[in-house]
Amino acid sequence: xxxxxxxxxxxxxxFIKRGLEEERYVVDVAPNGEKALFLAETxxxxxxxxxxxxxxxxxxxxxxxxxxxKIDTFILMLTARDDVKDKIxxxxxxxxxxxxxxxxxxxxxxxxAALLRRKRLDKNPILKVADxxxxxxxxxxxxxxxxxxxxxxxxxxxxxLMLHADQVVTRTQISEHVWNEDFDSxxxxxxxxxxxxxxxxxxxxxxxxxxxxxGTGYMLKE
Amino acid sequence: MQKSxxxxxxxxxxxxxxxCAFTAVLAFMTTRNMQKVFLNTMRDNVSxxxxxxxxxxxxxxxxxxxxxxxxxxxxxxxxxxEDKKANFQDWLNKASVVALTPPEKAIIKDINLLYKTYESExxxxxxxxxxxxxxxxxxxxxxxxxxxxxxxxxKCEDYIRINESIIEKSEASLQRKVIGMMILIIVPAFVxxxxxxxxxYLLTRRILAGVEDIAVTTRNINLKSLSGRVGTEDLEQExxxxxxxxxxxxxxxxxxxxxxxxFSSSIGHELKTPLAIxxxxxxxxxxxxxxxxxxRKALSVNIEEANRMIRIVEDLVFLAKLDYNPDNIKKxxxxxxxxxxxxxxxxxxxxxxxxxxLTALVPETTVTLEGNKLHLSRLFFNxxxxxxxxxxxxxxxxLTAYPEGNVLKVSVSDTGQGISTEDxxxxxxxxxxxxxxxxxxxxxxGLGLSIAKSIxxxxxxxxxxxxTPEEGATFTVILPIYHT
Numbered sequence: 001x002x003x004x005x006x007x008x009x010x011x012x013x014x015f016i017k018r019g020l021e022e023e024r025y026v027v028d029v030a031p032n033g034e035k036a037l038f039l040a041e042t043x044x045x046x047x048x049x050x051x052x053x054x055x056x057x058x059x060x061x062x063x064x065x066x067x068x069x070k071i072d073t074f075i076l077m078l079t080a081r082d083d084v085k086d087k088i089x090x091x092x093x094x095x096x097x098x099x100x101x102x103x104x105x106x107x108x109x110x111x112x113a114a115l116l117r118r119k120r121l122d123k124n125p126i127l128k129v130a131d132x133x134x135x136x137x138x139x140x141x142x143x144x145x146x147x148x149x150x151x152x153x154x155x156x157x158x159x160x161l162m163l164h165a166d167q168v169v170t171r172t173q174i175s176e177h178v179w180n181e182d183f184d185s186x187x188x189x190x191x192x193x194x195x196x197x198x199x200x201x202x203x204x205x206x207x208x209x210x211x212x213x214x215g216t217g218y219m220l221k222e
Numbered sequence: 223m224q225k226s227x228x229x230x231x232x233x234x235x236x237x238x239x240x241x242c243a244f245t246a247v248l249a250f251m252t253t254r255n256m257q258k259v260f261l262n263t264m265r266d267n268v269s270x271x272x273x274x275x276x277x278x279x280x281x282x283x284x285x286x287x288x289x290x291x292x293x294x295x296x297x298x299x300x301x302x303x304e305d306k307k308a309n310f311q312d313w314l315n316k317a318s319v320v321a322l323t324p325p326e327k328a329i330i331k332d333i334n335l336l337y338k339t340y341e342s343e344x345x346x347x348x349x350x351x352x353x354x355x356x357x358x359x360x361x362x363x364x365x366x367x368x369x370x371x372x373x374x375x376x377k378c379e380d381y382i383r384i385n386e387s388i389i390e391k392s393e394a395s396l397q398r399k400v401i402g403m404m405i406l407i408i409v410p411a412f413v414x415x416x417x418x419x420x421x422x423y424l425l426t427r428r429i430l431a432g433v434e435d436i437a438v439t440t441r442n443i444n445l446k447s448l449s450g451r452v453g454t455e456d457l458e459q460e461x462x463x464x465x466x467x468x469x470x471x472x473x474x475x476x477x478x479x480x481x482x483x484x485f486s487s488s489i490g491h492e493l494k495t496p497l498a499i500x501x502x503x504x505x506x507x508x509x510x511x512x513x514x515x516x517x518r519k520a521l522s523v524n525i526e527e528a529n530r531m532i533r534i535v536e537d538l539v540f541l542a543k544l545d546y547n548p549d550n551i552k553k554x555x556x557x558x559x560x561x562x563x564x565x566x567x568x569x570x571x572x573x574x575x576x577x578x579x580l581t582a583l584v585p586e587t588t589v590t591l592e593g594n595k596l597h598l599s600r601l602f603f604n605x606x607x608x609x610x611x612x613x614x615x616x617x618x619x620x621l622t623a624y625p626e627g628n629v630l631k632v633s634v635s636d637t638g639q640g641i642s643t644e645d646x647x648x649x650x651x652x653x654x655x656x657x658x659x660x661x662x663x664x665x666x667x668g669l670g671l672s673i674a675k676s677i678x679x680x681x682x683x684x685x686x687x688x689x690t691p692e693e694g695a696t697f698t699v700i701l702p703i704y705h706t
Contacts, residue, residue, distance in 0.1 A: 012495065014523070015523070080490075102494060105505040105509070
C-alpha cells in the first residue's frame with residue numbers, strides 16, 4: 001500500500017513516514033503543493049495524507065485540483081486547523097476523512113486502514129487465498145495453520161498480490177504500489193522478492209500459489 | 223439598599239404628598255383661626271347686645287332714680303342717674319363703632335336722637351322740679367319722658383333683634399366661607415399631586431424603558447453575539463448619549479474580541495504543530511523496542527520542538543510586555559553609530575552562507591538615541607533576517623542610517639521578491655506568514671515583524687514598509703533623536 005504524505009513540517013513528515021513504514025506502508029513525502037500534485041499525477045497512490053497549511057497553496061486547493069483531474073485516490077486531511085468550518089470545507093472539496101493535529105498515531109493508522117478497506121468488496125481485514133491467510137491488523141501470515149515470518153517488503157508484496165488474487169499483476173504495478181519513489185524499476189529487485197516469497201510460502205507445499213506469467217507478470221491463485 | 227430611580231421618584235412623590243397634606247392642614251388651621259377672630263368680633267357684637275339689654279334696665283332705673291328724687295329730693299338719686307348716663311354714653315359710642323349694617327346704624331342714630339329727646343325732657347323735668355314746680359316736673363316725667371322712654375326702649379329692642387339676626391346670618395355665612403376656602407385649597411392641592419404624580423410616573427417609565435432596552439441588549443451580549451447594538455432611534459438626548467456610548471464601547475469590545483479570537487486561534491495553530499510532532503514522535507518511538515540511537519533521535523526532535531514552543535511563548539510574552547507593561551523596560555542614552563556598526567558586523571556573518579552582499583551607509587556624526595539597546599538590536603535583526611529570508615543567493619541588502627530633522631531613519635532594503643500590494647498592509651500582523659521563497663523552512667512563526675514594530679512603537683518611533691513586487695522591499699525604522 002503506497003501513501004503520499006503532503007506535509008511541509010520536516011519533523012512532522014519524518015515521524016509519520018517512519019511510523020507508517022514500520023506498519024509496512026510505502027511512503028513518499030511532498031513538502032509543498034507543487035511536488036504533491038506532480039507525485040499524485042505520476043504515481044497511482046492508494047492514499048494521500050494532506051496537510052492544509054502549505055507554503056505555496058492550501059490542502060483544499062490541492063484536493064480540488066486532484067478531483068478535477070479525475071484522480072480519485074483516498075484523501076485524508078491532517079491539519080492543526082480544527083474549526084468545524086475547515087472540516088466541512090475539506091470534506092466538500094473532496095477529502096474522504098479529516099484528522100486534526102495533535103492526533104493519536106493509532107487513530108491515524110486505524111483511519112488509513114479503514115479508508116483502504118473501503119474500496120474492497122470484502123471488508124474483512126483477514127485476506128484468504130486457499131489455505132494462505134494474511135491478517136492486515138496484526139500483520140500475521142499463516143499457511144496451513146502455520147505462522148510464516150516475513151520482512152516488511154515481503155509482507156507488502158504478498159498483501160498486494162493477495163488483494164489482487166486471481167488477477168494478473170505486472171511488474172510496473174508492483175513497483176508502483178509496493179516500492180516508493182526511490183525505487184529503480186530497471187533492476188530485478190521484484191524478481192528477487194518474488195523468489196523469496198515463493199521460498200517462504202510455496203516451498204514444501206504441494207499446491208503452488210504464486211505463478212509467473214512469462215513477459216507479463218505474476219498471479220496469485222489457488 | 224440598592225439605589226433605584228423608581229424608589230427615589232417614589233420617595234420624591236411621597237414627600238410631595240406630605241407637603242401638600244401639610245399645606246392643607248395649615249390652610250385648615252388658618253381658616254379656623256380666622257373663624258375664631260371673626261367670632262370674637264361677633265362676640266363684641268353680642269356683648270354690645272347685652273349692654274343694650276342692660277341699657278333698657280338702666281333706662282328703667284334712670285326713670286326710677288328720677289322719680290325717687292322727685293319724691294324725697296335726695297341728691298343721691300341724681301348722682302346715680304348721672305353714672306347711668308355716662309354708662310349709656312359709653313355704650314352708644316361702642317355700639318356706633320360696632321354697627322356695620324345700615325339698619326344697625328339707623329337704629330343707633332334713632333336711639334341717639336331719642337336719647338337726646340329723653341335727656342332734654344329729663345333735664346326740663348329736673349329744672350321744673352328745682353324751680354318748685356313739682357307738679358309740672360311730675361307731669362313731664364309721667365308723660366313726655368315716659369313716651370321718650372317707651373320709644374327708646376322700643377328702639378333698643380329693635381336693635382337687639384337686628385343684631386341677633388345679623389349674628390346668626392354671619393355665623394352661617396362664615397361657616398360656608400371656611401368650608402369653601404378649605405375646598406379651594408385642598409382640591410387644587412390634590413389635583414396638583416395627581417398631575418405631578420402622573421407626570422413623574424410617565425417620565426420614570428420613559429427613562430426606565432430606555433434603560434430596560436439597554437439592559438436587555440447588553441444582557442444578550444456574550445462572546446458569540448457581540449454584534450448586538452442598543453437602539454438609538456426616538457430617544458431623549460441624554461438616553462441617546464448613553465446608548466451611543468454603550469454602542470461605542472460594544473464596538474471597541476467587538477474589535478478587541480475579534481482580535482483576541484484571531485490571535486488565540488493563531489497561537490493555537492502555532493503551538494499545535496510542535497505539540498503534534500512531540501506527541502507523534504514519542505508515540506512512534508514507543509510502538510516497539512528500539513535501538514538507543516532511535517530513542518536519542520526521537521528525544522532530540524522533541525527537544526527541538528519544545529524549544530520552538532518556548533520561542534513562540536517567549537515572543538508572545540515579550541509582545542504582551544511591550545504592549546501592556548512597557549514601564550519595566552529600561553532605557554539608556556547611547557550613540558547609535560557604534561551600536562549600528564556592531565549590528566552590521568554581526569549581520570555580515572549571517573549573509574555569508576547565502577552569498578548575499580550586505581552594505582551599510584552610516585552618517586559620520588554622532589546620533590544620540592534613548593532606548594533599550596537589546597530590544598533595538600532585536601528590532602534590526604528581525605528586519606535583517608526577514609530580508610535575508612526573502613533575498614535569493616547573490617542578492618543585495620542595504621542598511622542606511624540618516625538623520626532627518628528630529629528623527630533618525632534607518633532603512634533595511636533588499637533585492638528579494640518584494641511584497642504584493644495586498645499583503646503590504648498585513649506584514650506587521652501577528653502570525654502573518656509569507657514563506658513562498660523558502661518552502662521547506664519551518665522557522666519563523668510570523669511574529670518577527672510584529673515584534674519589530676512593537677519595539678519601534680515602544681521607542682516612540684515606527685516602521686514603514688515600501689515594496690515593488692519582484693524587485694525588493696524597504697523597511698524604514700523611524701526613531702526620535704535624543705536631545706539633552
